[in-house]
Amino acid sequence: MSDIEPFSPRGMFHEGWTAEVSDYAIACGWALKGKQFIVGDVAGGIFAFEGDTGKIIWKKENTHSGGLLAMAIHPEGEIFATSGQDGNVQICNCQEGKVIKTLNLGKGWVEHLKWSNDGLFLAIAISKKVYVFNEIGEEKWISEDHPSTVSAITWSNKNELATACYGRVTFFDIVNNKTNQKLEWQGSLVSMELSPDGDIVACGSQDNSVHFWRRSTGMDAEMTGYPGKPSHLSFDDSGKLLATSGSERITVWSFIGNGPEGTMPGELCHHTEPISSLAFSNKGMLVASGSRDGSVVASFLKNDGNGDPVGAAFAGDLVGAISWRPDDCALAAVNAKGVVNVWKFKVRTNLFSKGFK
Amino acid sequence: MSIKDKVPVTILTGFLGSGKTTLLNRILSEEHGKRIAVIENEYGEVGIDQGLVINADEEVFEMSNGCICCTVRGDLIRVLGNLMKRRDKFDYVLVETTGLADPGPVAQTFFMDEEISSEFTLDGIVTLVDAAHIDQQLGRSDESSEQVAFADVLVLNKTDLVSDDALDTLESRLRDMNRMTRIIRAENAKVPIETVLNLSAFDLDQILKRRPTFLEPEYPFEWTGVYDLDPGKYELILEEGPDPEMSLVALVNQGESEEELKDGAESSVRLYAENANTLEPGNTVPYGEHVNLKLENKGNKSFILNIEKPSKIGLFTQHTAEEFNMKVIKSDENKEIPFNTERFWQAEHEHDDEVGSIAIERFGDVDPEKLNTWMGRLLSEKGVDIFRTKGFISYSGNPRRIVFQGVHMLFTAQPDKEWGNEPRRNQLVFIGRNLNEKEMQEGFDKCLI
Numbered sequence: 001m002s003d004i005e006p007f008s009p010r011g012m013f014h015e016g017w018t019a020e021v022s023d024y025a026i027a028c029g030w031a032l033k034g035k036q037f038i039v040g041d042v043a044g045g046i047f048a049f050e051g052d053t054g055k056i057i058w059k060k061e062n063t064h065s066g067g068l069l070a071m072a073i074h075p076e077g078e079i080f081a082t083s084g085q086d087g088n089v090q091i092c093n094c095q096e097g098k099v100i101k102t103l104n105l106g107k108g109w110v111e112h113l114k115w116s117n118d119g120l121f122l123a124i125a126i127s128k129k130v131y132v133f134n135e136i137g138e139e140k141w142i143s144e145d146h147p148s149t150v151s152a153i154t155w156s157n158k159n160e161l162a163t164a165c166y167g168r169v170t171f172f173d174i175v176n177n178k179t180n181q182k183l184e185w186q187g188s189l190v191s192m193e194l195s196p197d198g199d200i201v202a203c204g205s206q207d208n209s210v211h212f213w214r215r216s217t218g219m220d221a222e223m224t225g226y227p228g229k230p231s232h233l234s235f236d237d238s239g240k241l242l243a244t245s246g247s248e249r250i251t252v253w254s255f256i257g258n259g260p261e262g263t264m265p266g267e268l269c270h271h272t273e274p275i276s277s278l279a280f281s282n283k284g285m286l287v288a289s290g291s292r293d294g295s296v297v298a299s300f301l302k303n304d305g306n307g308d309p310v311g312a313a314f315a316g317d318l319v320g321a322i323s324w325r326p327d328d329c330a331l332a333a334v335n336a337k338g339v340v341n342v343w344k345f346k347v348r349t350n351l352f353s354k355g356f357k
Numbered sequence: 358m359s360i361k362d363k364v365p366v367t368i369l370t371g372f373l374g375s376g377k378t379t380l381l382n383r384i385l386s387e388e389h390g391k392r393i394a395v396i397e398n399e400y401g402e403v404g405i406d407q408g409l410v411i412n413a414d415e416e417v418f419e420m421s422n423g424c425i426c427c428t429v430r431g432d433l434i435r436v437l438g439n440l441m442k443r444r445d446k447f448d449y450v451l452v453e454t455t456g457l458a459d460p461g462p463v464a465q466t467f468f469m470d471e472e473i474s475s476e477f478t479l480d481g482i483v484t485l486v487d488a489a490h491i492d493q494q495l496g497r498s499d500e501s502s503e504q505v506a507f508a509d510v511l512v513l514n515k516t517d518l519v520s521d522d523a524l525d526t527l528e529s530r531l532r533d534m535n536r537m538t539r540i541i542r543a544e545n546a547k548v549p550i551e552t553v554l555n556l557s558a559f560d561l562d563q564i565l566k567r568r569p570t571f572l573e574p575e576y577p578f579e580w581t582g583v584y585d586l587d588p589g590k591y592e593l594i595l596e597e598g599p600d601p602e603m604s605l606v607a608l609v610n611q612g613e614s615e616e617e618l619k620d621g622a623e624s625s626v627r628l629y630a631e632n633a634n635t636l637e638p639g640n641t642v643p644y645g646e647h648v649n650l651k652l653e654n655k656g657n658k659s660f661i662l663n664i665e666k667p668s669k670i671g672l673f674t675q676h677t678a679e680e681f682n683m684k685v686i687k688s689d690e691n692k693e694i695p696f697n698t699e700r701f702w703q704a705e706h707e708h709d710d711e712v713g714s715i716a717i718e719r720f721g722d723v724d725p726e727k728l729n730t731w732m733g734r735l736l737s738e739k740g741v742d743i744f745r746t747k748g749f750i751s752y753s754g755n756p757r758r759i760v761f762q763g764v765h766m767l768f769t770a771q772p773d774k775e776w777g778n779e780p781r782r783n784q785l786v787f788i789g790r791n792l793n794e795k796e797m798q799e800g801f802d803k804c805l806i
Contacts, residue, residue: 024442042442067443111435127414148416148431166418166431188418188431206429206470207420222421228471247471274471320442336442 013298013313013343016330017054021047022061025320025334027071031080031094034325037342038094039334040071044084047340048097051325054342058097064088072113072122077326079135081122083110089124091137101137105129116155121174123161125150130163132174141174152192152203164192164203169213183213183220191231195239200255202242204230210244210253212260221261223253232278236285241305243268243287245275250289252305266305270297270312276319281328286310288331290319296333298345315341363478366450367554368463370504371485372494373456376514380485380546380553381453389550394447396436398455409447411436415455417462426740426765428462429469437466441476449554450477457500460484460507461744461765468767481556484508485546488527489518495530495710502712505531506744506788507764508538509556517544536714537747537786576622577604577629579704580677582696583611583618584670590688591662593642593672598681601653603674604633607662609644611671613698618671622702625673636660644670652681669697677701712744714788717801722753722781727804732768735800740766742792748785749773753806761785 023041031038036057037049044064048057064084073080079100083089089103089110105126112125121140124131127149132141148166156162159175166188171180188206195202201213208226210233213219228246235242242253242260250268253260271291280287285301294315301307318336324345325331332342371377385393394409413432420427433452440450454463460482467479484504487494494501505511511531516524528540541548595603606625611617624645633649638658642648652658662670662685674683678699685694728750736743746763750770757772783805787797 026442042439067439069439109435109439148418149414149435151431166416185421186419187421188429205421206418206431206434207422207427209421231472 012346013296013311013331014346016342016344017049017052018342019047019049019054019056019340021045021059021334021338021340023338024336025338025340026068028321028323028332028334028340029071029073029080030323030325030332031073031077033077034327034330036077036094037323037332037340038071038073038080039340040068040082041338042067044068046071046082046092046097048094049340051330051342054340060097063090069109069111070113072115074115074135075117075119081113081115081124083113083124083126085109087126089113089122089133091122091135103131103133103137103139105131112150112153114153114155114161116158116161118158120158121155121161123153123155123174125153125163128165130161130172132161141172141177143172146170148188151188151190154192154194156194156198160198162192162194162201164189169201169203171215181215183215185211185220187211190229191233193233193235193242195235195242195255196237197239200235200239200242202233202235202244204233204244204246208246223251223260223265226251228274232275234278234280234287236280236287236301237283238285240303241266241280241285241287241301243278243280243289243301245278245289247274248272248291248293250275250278250287250299252287252301252307254303254305256303263304266301266307268297268299268307268309270299270309271295277322277333279322279324281324282326283328286328288322288324290315290322290333292318294318294335296322296331296341298331311343311345313341313343315339363476364444364448364450365480365555366452366467366477367480367556368460368482369451369453369485370458370460370463370482370507371456371512371514372487372490372501372504374490375456375485375487376512376543376546377453377456377485380483380512380514380548381451383546383548384451384550384554387550389554391449391554392447393449393451394440396433396450396452398432398453398458411440415458417459424740424766425461426465426767427469429466430462433463433466434470434473437473437477441472457498458504459500460504464507464745464764465767468764468769480554481509482507483510483512483553485512485514486531488513488515488524488542492527492530502534502710503744505534505538506712506790508535510553511535511538511540512546512548512553513540513542514546515544516542530710534710534712534714535788536716537788576626576702576704578606578622578625578673578675579702580674581611581618581621581700581702582672582674582678583613583698584672584685584694585667585697586662586664586670586685586694587667588664591664591694592659592686592688593662594657594659594684594686595650595652595681596657596683597655598652598676600676601651602635603650603652603676603681604629605642605648605650605675606646606673607642607644608671608673609668611669613669615700618698618700621671622673629673711790712788713790713792714786715792715794715797717748717785717787717798718782719801719805720780720782722751722806723783723801723804724806725752725755728752731800731804735797736763736766736768739789739792743787743789745788746785748783750783750785751776751781 022045023043027040047059066085108127128145130143146165152164169183189203191204209224226246230246252266273293277290315333416431418431641661750759760773
């Protein structure tokens with residue numbers, strides 16, 4: 001008898017906990033290996049909850065005058081960084097929320113923060129410039145002015161940072177202060193994701209398309225026909241699937257074989273209003289989506305990008321951000337009313353009984 | 358989300374020195390009960406006094422298709438995208454552009470970006486004009502004529518520096534370029550706040566209330582006088598006037614009601630389209646013909662009118678009677694016969710500026726499908742040159758008026774109030790560069806049912 005047996009996983013959002021923050025929640029993430037959940041609201045309030053119970057551990061308000069714009073938790077989960085309209089970045093510890101270091105980058109909005117995968121560097125985008133600092137807040141690198149405001153940043157490997165702006169993606173070797181590669185495309189790039197191996201660069205463009213480049217071959221492709229600008233992109237951990245969305249529909253491109261060029265993407269139509277957040281689970285082909293209508297859905301995908309919902313819940317209002325716990329056994333969503341929802345997430349397959357691995 | 362829940366946005370444009378910052382400060386300091394967020398792009402000499410002010414560098418983003426109509430302002434998308442999350446802090450947005458900004462991408466941002474258009478609505482475009490300098494600026498730069506063309510409200514500022522005559526001339530030049538704008542004269546940007554905020558500028562009813570003639574067609578004549586004449590010989594006497602010649606059509610049995618005058622005007626328009634016969638002084642004026650009176654000679658010139666049976670004669674003249682002190686005299690009695698009725702018409706004039714407006718007004722219903730096809734084609738072919746489109750349409754079978762508004766080739770059509778007992782009609786205005794009025798009117802007529 002064959003080991004392979006057709007079996008669709010069935011998962012559910014089980015009751016977890018809810019909590020509230022002071023304003024529109026825009027950022028969230030898990031710290032201390034899932035023991036803590038941190039939420040940032042648009043007014044600059046930061047709140048840390050116990051990961052299992054939702055009990056408040058610490059909170060602070062008005063961390064950035066003018067408001068919070070971004071938050072990034074260090075991969076080790078011991079520290080995190082926040083940034084805002086005041087031109088500041090704060091590096092804080094997760095245990096108590098204490099500020100370890102405040103970096104002032106001048107006048108401007110600090111809109112993007114990204115820790116490198118090994119946690120040694122923190123990349124920061126403010127207007128047309130990008131800075132790299134180390135964990136203790138020492139400046140390591142500054143870019144020249146980009147042609148326009150930097151719209152996305154991401155690390156392609158431990159020393160290489162990718163930046164996106166109007167008309168261009170640039171790869172910088174920040175240790176040797178070199179420009180490794182420039183990918184040009186006349187269009188306003190509003191989002192960027194790299195495949196886990198760093199080879200595929202995907203950008204959502206203001207003209208309602210997604211543009212891909214393969215760095216190894218230099219080939220590029222444009223996927224058009226989105227009803228809105230694809231602001232939300234997420235690769236699965238194997239780099240096989242890229243989920244994209246600029247409307248209430250999620251379009252999933254499969255990079256298996258010769259795809260996605262010339263192939264039909266998978267389509268997921270579970271929401272009634274446009275997607276406001278999108279994230280693959282840390283492991284496996286499970287994608288969670290949150291919508292302006294307040295719905296949160298987790299879908300299990302097949303290799304061709306199509307798939308079925310395995311669980312859904314209602315978060316109450318526009319979903320500002322979603323985050324899988326590092327073990328994928330819980331999913332969190334924060335909303336525009338400042339409500340935090342954490343659901344225990346269980347997937348039942350014929351092989352695994354708990355988290356999806 | 359309905360229009361009422363969306364945050365209104367006013368765009369403030371105008372050349373450097375036209376008084377934008379002064380107006381902005383005036384708006385912010387006045388008691389109007391609104392909490393206004395200002396997105397400012399120009400670091401003027403005068404700072405902004407108060408309020409929620411966000412500075413942004415103008416970032417004009419073209420799309421890969423190269424279409425200027427898809428060009429948007431990236432900075433606005435970013436800033437407004439963030440403001441969306443702080444709806445409790447403000448209820449109005451003012452966007453100030455730099456002097457050299459093209460208002461197109463700013464306005465298009467509110468149509469092109471779904472996220473922005475779902476939360477914000479473009480309330481109006483206010484353009485400040487420096488009355489002392491706009492004449493030269495219009496000649497020198499496309500931006501200034503585009504700022505005039507896009508305006509819902511034109512604030513003619515610094516009127517204290519310019520004579521009344523010059524202001525009148527300037528106002529008529531600006532009016533030619535943009536027939537649907539409201540022009541407000543001001544010193545030191547002193548204008549009532551309600552004339553620049555919460556315009557719902559796209560409500561054509563309001564524009565019509567202010568300027569009932571703005572959609573009236575233009576005629577090749579400015580004046581009509583109707584004279585009640587008994588049989589006999591009459592002289593039409595003209596003094597020296599502004600022109601060495603004048604076109605005229607005389608109609609017999611011209612009625613005096615508005616409807617009859619309009620019928621007469623329509624017949625005259627057709628006659629005016631034919632070549633004119635030149636009449637020297639002393640010649641007899643024929644009826645129902647287009648003639649051109651020679652008026653070069655000094656002093657009074659007289660032309661003959663023969664009346665065989667009692668009749669009402671309508672004179673449709675290129676200029677007004679007043680300009681030549683034109684009189685009708687009964688020859689044998691040497692007695693002036695005054696006109697019974699006069700009517701002034703919206704005169705056609707030479708449009709010196711490339712930028713102008715075209716109005717289409719037709720009673721009846723249109724076929725939505727035909728209209729869509731026509732508009733789609735028109736905007737895709739001429740979208741670059743059509744800056745703005747506004748109007749309302751009567752779709753057959755739809756109890757509501759459809760309100761149109763567009764920027765370049767982007768347009769939205771939304772159902773508005775019910776027609777009720779009002780006669781069904783269509784009114785559309787296009788503002789743009791080098792537009793072909795006849796072609797557009799004919800195109801529209803084909804969409805009528």
